[in-house]
Amino acid sequence: MTTEQSPASATSTRGDLRFLIIGAGMAGILSAIKLSEAGFGDYVLYEKADRLGGTWRENTYPGIACDVPSHFYSYSFALNPQWSHRFAPGSEIQAYFEDVARRYGVASRIRYGKQVTRCAFEDGRWKIELADGSTDTGDFVIAATGVLHHPAYPDIEGLGSFQGASFHSARWNHEVSLAGKRVGVIGTGSSAIQIVSAIVDEVGELTLFQRTPQWIAPAANPAYSDEEKTGFRKRPEAMQAIRAEVSRAFTQGFANVLVDAESPVLKLIHDTCVMNLENSVKDPALREKLRPSYRAACKRLVMSEDFYDAIQRPNAKLVTEAIERVEQSGVRTRDGCLHELDVLVLATGFHVDRFVRPMQVIGRNATVLDQVWKNGPFAHLALSVPGFPNFFLLNGPNSPVGNFSLIDVAELQCAYILQLVEQVRSGASDEVCASQVAMERFDAERKQAAKATIWNSGCKSWYLDRNGLPTAWPWTFDRFRHEMREPQLDDYEMRRRGAPA
Numbered sequence: 341m342t343t344e345q346s347p348a349s350a351t352s353t354r355g356d357l358r359f360l361i362i363g364a365g366m367a368g369i370l371s372a373i374k375l376s377e378a379g380f381g382d383y384v385l386y387e388k389a390d391r392l393g394g395t396w397r398e399n400t401y402p403g404i405a406c407d408v409p410s411h412f413y414s415y416s417f418a419l420n421p422q423w424s425h426r427f428a429p430g431s432e433i434q435a436y437f438e439d440v441a442r443r444y445g446v447a448s449r450i451r452y453g454k455q456v457t458r459c460a461f462e463d464g465r466w467k468i469e470l471a472d473g474s475t476d477t478g479d480f481v482i483a484a485t486g487v488l489h490h491p492a493y494p495d496i497e498g499l500g501s502f503q504g505a506s507f508h509s510a511r512w513n514h515e516v517s518l519a520g521k522r523v524g525v526i527g528t529g530s531s532a533i534q535i536v537s538a539i540v541d542e543v544g545e546l547t548l549f550q551r552t553p554q555w556i557a558p559a560a561n562p563a564y565s566d567e568e569k570t571g572f573r574k575r576p577e578a579m580q581a582i583r584a585e586v587s588r589a590f591t592q593g594f595a596n597v598l599v600d601a602e603s604p605v606l607k608l609i610h611d612t613c614v615m616n617l618e619n620s621v622k623d624p625a626l627r628e629k630l631r632p633s634y635r636a637a638c639k640r641l642v643m644s645e646d647f648y649d650a651i652q653r654p655n656a657k658l659v660t661e662a663i664e665r666v667e668q669s670g671v672r673t674r675d676g677c678l679h680e681l682d683v684l685v686l687a688t689g690f691h692v693d694r695f696v697r698p699m700q701v702i703g704r705n706a707t708v709l710d711q712v713w714k715n716g717p718f719a720h721l722a723l724s725v726p727g728f729p730n731f732f733l734l735n736g737p738n739s740p741v742g743n744f745s746l747i748d749v750a751e752l753q754c755a756y757i758l759q760l761v762e763q764v765r766s767g768a769s770d771e772v773c774a775s776q777v778a779m780e781r782f783d784a785e786r787k788q789a790a791k792a793t794i795w796n797s798g799c800k801s802w803y804l805d806r807n808g809l810p811t812a813w814p815w816t817f818d819r820f821r822h823e824m825r826e827p828q829l830d831d832y833e834m835r836r837r838g839a840p841a
C-alpha cells in the first residue's frame with residue numbers, strides 16, 4: 341500500500357490546507373485553478389480514467405456537440421477565440437479542457453488511473469482509498485464527479501443475444517464501421533437525435549426506435565469564419581460580449597422561465613417547437629408520430645437543426661411500436677415485425693442519481709452517505725451535506741441542470757465554496773458543513789417549488805426522482821446566482837476539531 345501525500349500535507353496548518361479533488365473533468369479542472377488563484381498550493385486531482393475531460397472524454401459518438409453556445413460553454417476566465425461553430429463539437433471541447441489544464445498548470449497535478457473507492461472523515465481529516473490500494477489524506481474533498489456518467493442500459497429481453505455490434509452512446513465503439521450498414525438507434529434524447537443526424541448519410545438503413553417523441557427546438561449552428569476568429573483573438577472583449585448576451589438570453593428567456601410552468605415564454609417556446617415540426621415534416625403520418633403529447637421543455641428540450649431532415653431521408657425509418665425483445669439478427673417489436681440490424685446503438689441515457697457513488701463516503705460519526713441518500717440524493721444549496729464536513733460537491737444533487745451552462749454553475753459554486761474554506765483558513769473553524777436545520781428547510785422549500793416547474797407538467801424524464809418530483813434547482817437562475825454570492829454562515833455548522841457532537 342502506498343501513500344499519495346505531499347510532504348506539506350503531513351504537517352498541514354490552516355495556511356497550508358490540502359485539497360483532494362475527485363474527477364478531472366470540467367469542474368475538477370476549474371476547482372484546481374480557483375484553489376491556486378486563492379493561494380492554495382497543496383491539491384491533487386484523482387481521475388479514474390487515463391485522460392481528463394469527463395463527459396467530453398466519455399461521449400465520442402458521431403455528431404456530439406454541446407447545446408450551449410461555445411462562448412458561453414467556456415470558462416469565464418479562459419475564453420477561446422478558436423471555437424469553430426456556435427455550438428462546438430465534442431472533440432473541440434475536449435481539446436479546450438486539455439489546453440486549459442495545461443496552460444493553468446493543472447495537468448501535472450492529475451493522478452490518472454486512480455479511482456477513489458472510499459472517502460472517510462477520520463480525526464478531522466479526509467482519508468481516501470484508491471482502487472490500486474494507495475491512500476491519501478487531506479483537509480477538504482471536492483467531489484467533481486459529474487452528473488451524467490453512469491450509462492443506463494435498457495432492460496430489454498435478449499439484448500445480450502444480438503449477433504451484431506451493440507454499444508451505449510456513451511461507450512461508442514469506433515472500431516465498428518457504419519458504412520452501408522443497417523443501424524438501429526434506441527432512444528430519442530439529445531444523444532440519439534445528434535447521432536441520427538450525424539450518421540444517416542453514412543449508413544445503409546437507419547431505424548430509430550422511439551418510445552416517446554421529443555420536442556425539437558430549431559438551433560442553427562453557423563461556423564465562425566476565419567475573420568471572426570481573428571477578430572476574437574485581437575479583441576477578446578467581443579467574446580465577452582457574446583458570452584454576456586448569451587448568458588442574459590439563456591437566463592431570462594429560458595432558465596428563469598422553466599421554473600414557472602405558467603410563464604407565457606414557455607408558450608412561445610412550445611409554439612416555436614410546434615412550428616418547427618409542422619414546417620419541417622412533410623408526411624402527415626410521420627409528423628403525428630413525432631408529435632409529443634406533453635408540453636415543450638417538460639423533458640429536456642432537444643436542440644437540432646437537422647434531425648427532422650435526417651428522419652425523412654429515404655434510408656431512415658421511425659419505429660414507434662414498442663420493443664418486444666432483441667434477437668440475434670435484430671429488434672422485434674410488439675407487432676411481430678423483426679427489424680434486422682447489423683449495429684444497435686443504445687442511446688438510452690444515464691443513471692442520474694449516482695453522483696459520487698459507487699465511491700463510499702463516510703462522514704462524521706461513521707455516517708454513510710449512501711444511507712443518508714437512501715431515498716434519493718440531496719445537498720444544501722446543491723453542494724454540502726450535513727454530517728460531511730469539509731466535503732463539497734460541484735454540480736451535485738439539486739444543481740441547476742435545466743439547459744444552462746454547467747460551467748457557469750460550477751464557477752459560482754466554486755466561488756461560494758472558497759468562502760466556506762476561508763472560514764477554516766482564517767482559523768474561525770476547523771470543520772464546516774451545512775446544518776441539519778438548513779438542509780431540511782432547503783429541501784422542503786425545494787420540493788414545494790419543484791411542483792410549479794415545467795418539468796412537473798406531465799412527462800417522464802431524467803429530471804424526476806423516484807417519486808416523480810423534479811430534482812433540479814427549482815428556482816430562477818437569478819436566485820441561484822444570488823444565493824451563490826455569499827454563504828449565510830448561520831446555515832452552516834462550524835466546529836473546532838474534536839469538539840463534541
Ligand code: N01
Nearest residue numbers: 405406407494527528529530531532551552640687688689
Ligand atoms: O439520454 P435521455 P441522452 N426502451 O435520458 C429512451 C445531456 N446531453 O443521453 O423518453 C426504449 O435524454 C428514452 O425514452 P423515454 C442532456 O442533458 C446533452 O439522450 O424515457 N427506449 C429516451 O428517449 C440530455 O438531456 C447533449 O420514453 C428507451 C432515451 O432513451 C442528457 O445528456 C447531448 C429505453 C434516453 O434519453 C441525457 O441525454 C447529449 C427502453 N428500455 C446529452 N430506455 C448536448 O449538449 C430508455 N429509452 C446536445
